[in-house]
Amino acid sequence: MKFAEELKKSFFIASWFILLTFPIMVIQVNTIENIVIWRWHNIILIGLGSFAFSFCWQIFLNKKSSTKLIAPAGLSPLNRLMNEPRLYRPALIIIGLAALIFPFVFSHYQINIMTTALIYVMLGLGLNIEVGLAGLLDLGYVAFYAVGAYSYALLNYHFGLGFWTALPVGALLAAIFGILIGFPVLRLRGDYLAIVTLAFAEIIRLVLENWNAFSFGPSGISNIPRPGFFGRNLTPEQSAIYMYFLLILLCLLTIFIIHRLQHSRIGRAWVALREDELACQAMGIDKTKAKLTAFALGATWAGMAGVIFAAKTTFINPASFTFLESAMILSIVVLGGMGSIAGVIIAALALILLPEYLRVFSDYRMILFGAALIMMMIFRPQGILADMRKKYEFHKTEDSRTIKRDVL
Amino acid sequence: MNYFWDLFLGGITRGSIYALIALGYTMVYGILELINFAHGEIYMIGAFTALIAASLLTMQGLSGPAVLVLATVVAVLYAAAYGFTVEKIAYKPLRQAPRLSPLISAIGMSIFLQNYVMLAQTSDFLPFPNLLQNVELPAFLNTWIAPAEFMIILTAASLMLGLTLILKFTKMGKAMRAVAQDRTMAMLLGVNVNRIISRTFIVGSVLAAIGGVLIASHVGRINFYIGFGAGIKAFTAAVLGGIGSIPGAMLGGLVLGLTESFATGYISSDYENVFAFALLILILILKPEGILGRSSQQKV
Amino acid sequence: MKSTFIIKYLIGMLLSLMFITTLTAQATDTIKIGIAGAHSGDLASYGQPTVKAAQLVIKNINAAGGVAGRKVELIIEDDACKPEMATNVATKLVSAKVDAVIGHICSGATKAALRTYKDAGIIVISPSATSPELTFSGQYPNFFRTIAPDSAQAKLVADFTLQTLKLSKIVIIHDKGDYGKGFAEYAKKFIEGSGKAQVVLYEGVTPGAVDYSAIVQKIKYAGADAVIYGGYHPEAASIVQQMRKKGMKTAFISDDGVKDQTFIKVASSYAEGVYASGPKDTTKNPLAIAAIAEHRKTYGAEPGAFYLNAYAATQALLHAMNKAKSTEHNAVAKALRTYQADTPLGKIRFNKDGDAIGAGFSMYQVQKGVYVEIK
Numbered sequence A: 001m002k003f004a005e006e007l008k009k010s011f012f013i014a015s016w017f018i019l020l021t022f023p024i025m026v027i028q029v030n031t032i033e034n035i036v037i038w039r040w041h042n043i044i045l046i047g048l049g050s051f052a053f054s055f056c057w058q059i060f061l062n063k064k065s066s067t068k069l070i071a072p073a074g075l076s077p078l079n080r081l082m083n084e085p086r087l088y089r090p091a092l093i094i095i096g097l098a099a100l101i102f103p104f105v106f107s108h109y110q111i112n113i114m115t116t117a118l119i120y121v122m123l124g125l126g127l128n129i130e131v132g133l134a135g136l137l138d139l140g141y142v143a144f145y146a147v148g149a150y151s152y153a154l155l156n157y158h159f160g161l162g163f164w165t166a167l168p169v170g171a172l173l174a175a176i177f178g179i180l181i182g183f184p185v186l187r188l189r190g191d192y193l194a195i196v197t198l199a200f201a202e203i204i205r206l207v208l209e210n211w212n213a214f215s216f217g218p219s220g221i222s223n224i225p226r227p228g229f230f231g232r233n234l235t236p237e238q239s240a241i242y243m244y245f246l247l248i249l250l251c252l253l254t255i256f257i258i259h260r261l262q263h264s265r266i267g268r269a270w271v272a273l274r275e276d277e278l279a280c281q282a283m284g285i286d287k288t289k290a291k292l293t294a295f296a297l298g299a300t301w302a303g304m305a306g307v308i309f310a311a312k313t314t315f316i317n318p319a320s321f322t323f324l325e326s327a328m329i330l331s332i333v334v335l336g337g338m339g340s341i342a343g344v345i346i347a348a349l350a351l352i353l354l355p356e357y358l359r360v361f362s363d364y365r366m367i368l369f370g371a372a373l374i375m376m377m378i379f380r381p382q383g384i385l386a387d388m389r390k391k392y393e394f395h396k397t398e399d400s401r402t403i404k405r406d407v408l
Numbered sequence B: 001m002n003y004f005w006d007l008f009l010g011g012i013t014r015g016s017i018y019a020l021i022a023l024g025y026t027m028v029y030g031i032l033e034l035i036n037f038a039h040g041e042i043y044m045i046g047a048f049t050a051l052i053a054a055s056l057l058t059m060q061g062l063s064g065p066a067v068l069v070l071a072t073v074v075a076v077l078y079a080a081a082y083g084f085t086v087e088k089i090a091y092k093p094l095r096q097a098p099r100l101s102p103l104i105s106a107i108g109m110s111i112f113l114q115n116y117v118m119l120a121q122t123s124d125f126l127p128f129p130n131l132l133q134n135v136e137l138p139a140f141l142n143t144w145i146a147p148a149e150f151m152i153i154l155t156a157a158s159l160m161l162g163l164t165l166i167l168k169f170t171k172m173g174k175a176m177r178a179v180a181q182d183r184t185m186a187m188l189l190g191v192n193v194n195r196i197i198s199r200t201f202i203v204g205s206v207l208a209a210i211g212g213v214l215i216a217s218h219v220g221r222i223n224f225y226i227g228f229g230a231g232i233k234a235f236t237a238a239v240l241g242g243i244g245s246i247p248g249a250m251l252g253g254l255v256l257g258l259t260e261s262f263a264t265g266y267i268s269s270d271y272e273n274v275f276a277f278a279l280l281i282l283i284l285i286l287k288p289e290g291i292l293g294r295s296s297q298q299k300v
Numbered sequence C: 001m002k003s004t005f006i007i008k009y010l011i012g013m014l015l016s017l018m019f020i021t022t023l024t025a026q027a028t029d030t031i032k033i034g035i036a037g038a039h040s041g042d043l044a045s046y047g048q049p050t051v052k053a054a055q056l057v058i059k060n061i062n063a064a065g066g067v068a069g070r071k072v073e074l075i076i077e078d079d080a081c082k083p084e085m086a087t088n089v090a091t092k093l094v095s096a097k098v099d100a101v102i103g104h105i106c107s108g109a110t111k112a113a114l115r116t117y118k119d120a121g122i123i124v125i126s127p128s129a130t131s132p133e134l135t136f137s138g139q140y141p142n143f144f145r146t147i148a149p150d151s152a153q154a155k156l157v158a159d160f161t162l163q164t165l166k167l168s169k170i171v172i173i174h175d176k177g178d179y180g181k182g183f184a185e186y187a188k189k190f191i192e193g194s195g196k197a198q199v200v201l202y203e204g205v206t207p208g209a210v211d212y213s214a215i216v217q218k219i220k221y222a223g224a225d226a227v228i229y230g231g232y233h234p235e236a237a238s239i240v241q242q243m244r245k246k247g248m249k250t251a252f253i254s255d256d257g258v259k260d261q262t263f264i265k266v267a268s269s270y271a272e273g274v275y276a277s278g279p280k281d282t283t284k285n286p287l288a289i290a291a292i293a294e295h296r297k298t299y300g301a302e303p304g305a306f307y308l309n310a311y312a313a314t315q316a317l318l319h320a321m322n323k324a325k326s327t328e329h330n331a332v333a334k335a336l337r338t339y340q341a342d343t344p345l346g347k348i349r350f351n352k353d354g355d356a357i358g359a360g361f362s363m364y365q366v367q368k369g370v371y372v373e374i375k
Helices: A002-026 A041-070 A077-083 A085-105 A108-133 A142-159 A163-185 A190-210 A236-262 A265-275 A277-282 A287-313 A323-336 A341-357 A359-379 A389-393 A395-407 B002-032 B039-059 B064-094 B100-120 B147-169 B171-181 B183-188 B193-219 B226-241 B246-267 B269-286 C002-024 C041-063 C083-095 C107-120 C150-164 C178-194 C213-222 C233-245 C261-271 C286-299 C307-324 C329-338
Strands: A027-030 A035-038 C031-037 C072-078 C100-102 C123-126 C143-145 C169-174 C198-204 C226-230 C251-254 C275-279 C341-343 C346-350 C361-367 C370-373
Touching: A002 A027, A002 A041, A002 B039, A002 B064, A002 B100, A027 B039, A035 B039, A085 A108, A085 A236, A108 A236, A108 A265, A108 A287, A108 A323, A108 A341, A108 C083, A142 A163, A142 A190, A142 A287, A142 A323, A163 A190, A163 A287, A163 B269, A190 A323, A190 B226, A190 B269, A236 A265, A236 A287, A236 A341, A236 C083, A236 C107, A265 A277, A265 A287, A277 A287, A287 C083, A323 A341, A323 A359, A323 B100, A359 B064, A359 B100, B002 B039, B002 B147, B002 B171, B002 B193, B002 B226, B002 B246, B002 C213, B039 B064, B039 B100, B039 B193, B039 B226, B064 B100, B064 B193, B100 B226, B147 B171, B147 B193, B147 B246, B171 B183, B171 B193, B183 B193, B193 B226, B226 B246, B226 B269, B246 B269, B246 C213, B269 C198, B269 C213, C031 C041, C031 C083, C031 C107, C031 C307, C041 C072, C041 C286, C041 C307, C072 C083, C083 C107, C100 C307, C107 C123, C107 C178, C123 C307, C123 C329, C143 C307, C150 C178, C150 C226, C150 C251, C150 C275, C150 C361, C169 C178, C169 C213, C178 C198, C178 C226, C198 C213, C213 C233, C226 C233, C233 C251, C233 C261, C261 C370, C286 C307, C307 C329, C307 C341, C307 C346, C329 C346
Parallel strands: C031 C072, C031 C100, C100 C123, C123 C143, C169 C198, C169 C226, C226 C251, C251 C275
Antiparallel strands: A027 A035, C275 C361, C341 C346, C361 C370
């Protein structure tokens, strides 16, 4: 009975979507040649697609609401894997070994895209501090990335500063920018903050684009040196391997620091801030300090990633630092699970590596991102891997839940 | 003086388009406290449907005003349908979710719609037929203002007047205001909140679509990305005037349009967008509730 | 039990990955040519024609027995005009052991990728990267192009404005992009350097802005008699339309990005009289006619941007390989510089910087809805 009803509903929805997408999907006008192309086959695709989709949608939505009533979502197998030392230790060892032999097994190109993916891991972890832990939705994260990249490029161009000097300088400059942006927006609530950070990032990009005397404008800066290895010049292959291990080390450092931060006083303050700003203030947490450190620390990692990015591509221009890049990093954090380190790593690797291997879908990459963001928010707002802290935070409820279950 | 007047007119024209789109943002925010990031995309889809309809109609041999009216009607209908559907898919399931969830979902929707149009249609700029061209103005006006600018300002002004009247006097308008003030209370008093939210999205989309048709035929070209820029600007306008406030959105649009026009005219167009965004940040820092907005006390 | 399953799974994944990479690293004795550029996303329309041009040239060459007895094969990679993706594409092509590369399409992406090609000793011929720095800096001995640099184009436009049109109050605007701004800066330099004219306004406009009425007013009140615009046709069309609607008769002079039939369609009747520079007229070159006819026949459509440049680049490259009887970097580079190749752009060879000799620019004007070369 219910099944038939759902079928009927899906049928109705499919017809609605056929109607809705008709002008965009079916008709293609070429206003230049004055030709109209009718792509009728798209109707069938849309009809079948939306029918199946809405059917699954309803099932999932039903399932979601019913699970919510019966029991709070249990730990997924992946989460269980993360929890049990017996399970995750061997897995970690294998991943570590794989990471170690990776550059010697695979080609230069594979190392290169892995390095790119690791840069995004850093970016994702950095943004995770702001969005995932402190709940400050930053839509202009790419601005700090740009600050890092440009500080290396410009310092190198004007003063011949090397990579290793530029790395802390870039990180520091980005952190200063983080505080500078953080100060004025302290008073703003979540969504205003999002828009202001977006505006800041656009301003920084526009300044880089227009101020030729400072940033060389849209033509960018080329010939940025790759990092040297104790003063020795490396072949491109060696340099790629070197960059790879450098990033592995930096990522490990990042993970370590963020892990420690998460469980520190300030980390708990961030989570409190995220959950309820007013209550957190009432508990005597210094809101200003917590927000500013979140901004500054998040920016630090973007700055470092920026320096590495500049050294890796050896060329930068403002076009690399658009809003889409921010949206991409945000998707990494959201898909991975806000606040979860392992989730962010998995999401970054998946989002960067998959499109490289599945080049056929490169046209559909962004549309899938968009869809994934919506789906994630509706069906699995906690991300691929939920933040492990959840359990820690709600320790008591967990007990009460087991009791309830016994009663049931 | 003449230069000033020309810049002023240009600013008002641009500003009234911003205001039309900003109304959609502000109404949705007033009711749901959500930045409908996909609103700019509704504007773009409105313009695209109008283009498709206009091209088909022109090929059928229709001319001037008939095409303009029919294409606008099609655009309005489709934009309303899209606005309605977007709300049902991306926001309705998230009514009870934490604040950031619908915002992220909105960003996803915006990216989705942009790429949907890009893949289904084209990534190139398409020429938009000049539908306003045939309008003749009385001679005394002609020396002061171009027909296209006159049409845009007139349409925008009458739409805004209409909206104000609807909100003030109709039952639906009253319900909308009630939901914006206190959703739970309105529900208790028998207002169908879900229906009111849907209608708000539809009204906002209609305004955006008309804005899309007007600006597209004024500028003469569109592509899938026009929604992002216009959306950000319109949102800036809404915040400028005080988000949630209807007259605020109108005022904000005009202020933003004039600022951009004068900044370009008297300073430099290099930093046109920088001025707009800097204005936004300044307003938010100095007067977060906007020019006409009321400051809301945060409740526990 | 669970952990062993995961170990097995991971090992399996690793093995299969290795398998894939060994497959791609297969050795062959064909000549491999990489095609890199924007093939997806919003700039795809600039990159796709190059792929088609190369495919057509390769098809003909292979049908005629290949180059020095070896078949030619294409490896097509997409960089979406993004520098970071371009470096990845470059290492991918180097890993695949290509002998030469046709590309990249955008200047920024080309600059980012060139380092990698230079280190690996691979010749790169771009059909469309116009940044002067690429050839003039002397840093990239492996780089060639079949399109003139921005500076050459700007010089032509400046000379045309000053000497042929004899205009003296000039407004220069650009779209803030790599290409448009580069062009505008050179034009400004040449015009100010000539001492015969003055630049009364130099500004950038925002691509995709809601409208351009403010900048048009500014041009109007600057009292200029010529507008030089650096950038692409969508913005140019809007600006010209709004200028003409305001009754301004100021000459509008622009670059190769505007010399496109789409511009005339978009700006409709307002396009009349607009000047633009573009590659020397190829409509009478039999090779160009044949190349365009071939495209129409194979793909059923008119070729897109840089099609002939890419066609010429591929032909010049294969011609040089044939002359050098090898694919070795230095020999091919020398052959590219020494021997003239017959291409749709005319008989071309390359100078020591890597710019094509023989493929020049000329000025065009829109007359009755088409671009007509001005002699």
